[in-house]
Amino acid sequence: xKIALTISLFLLAGNLFAQPERVAQLRGVPHxxxxxxxxxQAFAATPKPRLSEQFSLSRENPNELQTxxxxxxxxxxxxxxxxxxxxxxxxxxxxxxxxxxxxxLGVVRGIICTCDRLTRxxxxxxxxxxxxxxxxxxxxxxxx
Amino acid sequence: MRPPFFLFxxxxxxLSAQDIYDYTHSxxxxxxxxxxxxxxxxxxxxxxxxxxxxxxxxxxxxxxxAYRKGDTPQRGLEQxxxxxxxxxxxxxxxxxxxxxxxxxxxxxxxARNLVSAxxxxxxxxMKRTVLYANMLEQKWPEARQSIEAIPAAEKxxxxxxxxxxxxxxxxxxxxxxxxxxxxxxxxxxxxxxYAGEWKDGIISLLFVGVNTWQAYRRFDKEGAxxxxxxxxxxxxxxxxxxxLYGSHKAARRQxxxxxxxxxxxxxxxxxxxxx
Amino acid sequence: MTQRLLFFLCWISAVSFLPAQTAxxxxxxxxxxxxxxxxxxxxxxxxxxxxxxxxxxxxxCQRQLAALYADQGDFEKSxxxxxxxxxxxxxxxxxxxxxxxxxxxxxxxxxxxxALLELFSLPNNLPEPWMSRKRLYLGAAHFGIREFDLARADxxxxxxxxxxxxxxxxxxxxxxxKRISRKSPKIARVLSMVLPGxxxxxxxxxxxxxxxxxxxxxxxxxxxATGISYTFVDAAATVTPWLFRYYGGGIRRAGEILEKKKExxxxxxxxxxxxxxxx
Numbered sequence: 001x002k003i004a005l006t007i008s009l010f011l012l013a014g015n016l017f018a019q020p021e022r023v024a025q026l027r028g029v030p031h032x033x034x035x036x037x038x039x040x041q042a043f044a045a046t047p048k049p050r051l052s053e054q055f056s057l058s059r060e061n062p063n064e065l066q067t068x069x070x071x072x073x074x075x076x077x078x079x080x081x082x083x084x085x086x087x088x089x090x091x092x093x094x095x096x097x098x099x100x101x102x103x104x105l106g107v108v109r110g111i112i113c114t115c116d117r118l119t120r121x122x123x124x125x126x127x128x129x130x131x132x133x134x135x136x137x138x139x140x141x142x143x144x
Numbered sequence: 145m146r147p148p149f150f151l152f153x154x155x156x157x158x159l160s161a162q163d164i165y166d167y168t169h170s171x172x173x174x175x176x177x178x179x180x181x182x183x184x185x186x187x188x189x190x191x192x193x194x195x196x197x198x199x200x201x202x203x204x205x206x207x208x209x210a211y212r213k214g215d216t217p218q219r220g221l222e223q224x225x226x227x228x229x230x231x232x233x234x235x236x237x238x239x240x241x242x243x244x245x246x247x248x249x250x251x252x253x254x255a256r257n258l259v260s261a262x263x264x265x266x267x268x269x270m271k272r273t274v275l276y277a278n279m280l281e282q283k284w285p286e287a288r289q290s291i292e293a294i295p296a297a298e299k300x301x302x303x304x305x306x307x308x309x310x311x312x313x314x315x316x317x318x319x320x321x322x323x324x325x326x327x328x329x330x331x332x333x334x335x336x337x338y339a340g341e342w343k344d345g346i347i348s349l350l351f352v353g354v355n356t357w358q359a360y361r362r363f364d365k366e367g368a369x370x371x372x373x374x375x376x377x378x379x380x381x382x383x384x385x386x387x388l389y390g391s392h393k394a395a396r397r398q399x400x401x402x403x404x405x406x407x408x409x410x411x412x413x414x415x416x417x418x419x
Numbered sequence: 420m421t422q423r424l425l426f427f428l429c430w431i432s433a434v435s436f437l438p439a440q441t442a443x444x445x446x447x448x449x450x451x452x453x454x455x456x457x458x459x460x461x462x463x464x465x466x467x468x469x470x471x472x473x474x475x476x477x478x479x480c481q482r483q484l485a486a487l488y489a490d491q492g493d494f495e496k497s498x499x500x501x502x503x504x505x506x507x508x509x510x511x512x513x514x515x516x517x518x519x520x521x522x523x524x525x526x527x528x529x530x531x532x533x534a535l536l537e538l539f540s541l542p543n544n545l546p547e548p549w550m551s552r553k554r555l556y557l558g559a560a561h562f563g564i565r566e567f568d569l570a571r572a573d574x575x576x577x578x579x580x581x582x583x584x585x586x587x588x589x590x591x592x593x594x595x596x597k598r599i600s601r602k603s604p605k606i607a608r609v610l611s612m613v614l615p616g617x618x619x620x621x622x623x624x625x626x627x628x629x630x631x632x633x634x635x636x637x638x639x640x641x642x643x644a645t646g647i648s649y650t651f652v653d654a655a656a657t658v659t660p661w662l663f664r665y666y667g668g669g670i671r672r673a674g675e676i677l678e679k680k681k682e683x684x685x686x687x688x689x690x691x692x693x694x695x696x697x698x
Contacts, residue, residue, distance in 0.1 A: 033557070035523070035552055035555055036554065036555075036693050036696065036697050038523040038527075039523070039526065039556075039559045039689075039693055040555065040690055040693055041527060041562075041692070042526040042527045042529075042559070042563075043375040043559070043562075043598045043681055043686045043690055044686070045686060045687065047682070070417070071457065072212050078301060079630055079634070080612075080634070080665075081629075082627065082630065082672075083630060083631055083634055083665050083668045083669055083672065084664055084665065084668045085665070085668030085671055086664055086668075086669040102547070111382060111386075112382070112385050112386050112389050113386070113389070114386070115382040115385065115386025115387075116381050116387065116389055116390030116393065117349045117388040118351075118383075118386075119347050119351050119383060119386065119387065119390065120344050120345060120347075120390070122182075122340075122343070122344070124344070124347070125341060125343045125344060128344075128401070136619045163440055163441060164440060164441065164442050164445055164467065164468075164471040165440045165445075169471065173467070173470055173471070177468070185463075185466075
């Protein structure tokens with residue numbers, strides 16, 4: 001009887017020990033540890049990604065033609081597109097579309113697709129396309 | 145030994161230990177998650193509950209419901225395939241939920257077969273499922289027949305809207321992409337106008353026209369060794385060819401858009417009234 | 420006999436619950452997962468404990484959920500749990516803690532005005548360290564909405580009166596912030612109108628300034644060359660659209676660049692202020 005009681009009490013004790021202390025672990029929450037660190041994060045500089053990182057397609061060049069095209073694309077993007085008053089109404093933009101089309105569909109079909117796209121990039125018929133809500137432009141992916 | 149001591153011991157044990165992962169607690173939690181529209185968490189909870197009670201069809205129906213409402217009907221269908229319920233006697237609750245899941249998951253044909261083959265569904269349920277399946281498949285004449293087969297006395301939700309949508313579906317006409325291309329051969333841009341993108345058609349005509357005119361002027365003035373002549377000529381050819389292709393694509397795009405719009409409206413109308 | 424029956428009941432009650440998982444054990448499990456770095460599971464487990472344990476572990480659960488969501492970058496959800504904690508906390512210190520956390524989450528979303536509203540709900544006189552923290556957050560929020568005089572008044576008491584050098588450096592930084600914020604995008608645009616690229620130079624962006632200058636010079640050369648070898652009507656027809664795009668673009672972008680540069684430089688100034696305060 002006594003042994004059984006001891007066992008029983010022992011088991012009960014185990015249950016009681018399993019209860020965590022109420023506020024013991026409240027300290028040391030990561031984001032309130034340092035107000036300064038948190039505010040430093042809030043006022044952090046916003047990094048600007050490099051163009052070749054932004055458009056990873058321009059880095060995959062299996063042949064010389066594509067290397068030249070990607071180079072032209074990057075030159076256009078950094079020295080001309082960055083100064084332009086107008087903004088392409090689509091995503092991907094016309095230059096990205098051209099690069100992607102030639103890379104995916106080949107030179108002939110790529111050029112035909114891009115010519116068609118250039119005539120459509122006029123901003124007169126925004127209702128013909130789906131809207132990319134995040135980028136706030138019209139969706140027009142490459143495809144034959 | 146005094147009895148009150150034992151009583152205390154008993155109560156202390158019973159109160160201190162409350163298994164929040166056991167069936168009763170999990171069921172309450174799952175029901176709360178489902179009702180508060182936290183469908184992903186609810187689905188996880190029901191998966192665990194079904195593990196605890198493998199043969200409970202109510203739980204299964206709730207799980208399918210969580211997957212359907214949580215916009216992951218595919219997961220529900222996978223789960224269904226894993227259960228392999230076919231030889232078992234069918235319960236109406238579960239199979240009703242399954243038919244809804246099929247409609248939601250993009251298999252209206254299978255939903256139609258299910259309700260037509262089984263005697264368990266009553267005629268209202270059967271007619272409604274067939275109607276929804278026909279609409280989701282955009283079979284408008286069939287949909288017209290199925291909605292007319294339901295007498296007005298039988299109340300179905302949003303009947304007027306469904307009828308209007310079917311009318312819209314019957315009226316919508318498709319454009320032929322090859323006609324669009326052919327029209328663009330004599331007059332650049334005409335095919336796009338036919339497809340319904342007349343503004344783009346005008347721009348195409350302008351692009352081809354201006355470049356051709358410029359090329360003609362330069363060749364006329366300077367003969368064959370003009371730099372800008374060849375450039376404008378190249379652009380003119382590019383835009384002309386691009387427009388032939390673009391007209392074809394414009395017609396296809398417009399058809400797809402009409403289809404998508406009808407599909408979107410059908411889904412927006414049908415999915416909420418499934419249950 | 421009754422004794423045996425009672426004992427049996429007692430024993431059953433103890434044994435049957437042994438493998439069970441109680442809210443307490445689940446909380447321990449959540450803590451363990453958090454310590455082990457398994458944050459997604461810790462988050463789910465805390466949510467479960469919060470649902471089942473009622474008020475018992477509410478504070479800890481809400482606080483950890485806030486921290487876990489902040490860690491995931493979901494500042495909005497984090498602010499939501501901070502709010503819950505604020506409303507249910509029964510000590511002032513925990514309430515302040517929750518409020519400061521929420522304010523921080525709002526500032527991480529650049530919602531400085533909302534952060535200010537939160538801070539205004541604090542009493543005017545607080546014991547340390549709450550008063551200093553209030554000043555710090557108020558200063559940051561005022562800096563965020565570019566009220567530099569108010570920010571200065573908030574932050575200056577954080578420097579000891581004897582710390583003359585620190586105060587002087589702080590004053591200098593605040594003057595610099597004012598100077599940066601005075602630059603106007605309108606002036607940048609006008610400068611770019613007069614000379615392409617000048618507005619960009621004014622904003623401090625040499626690369627884009629040179630880019631704009633060269634591009635417009637090239638267009639000008641193209642215009643003259645076409646005019647001489649063909650006619651100036653031809654030149655106008657060919658070059659004007661491009662001039663509109665790149666000359667006009669330079670003007671518009673000068674303003675945009677200035678705004679961006681201003682924001683980045685002000686943020687840098689505030690980070691320097693934070694370093695000074697940290698010392």
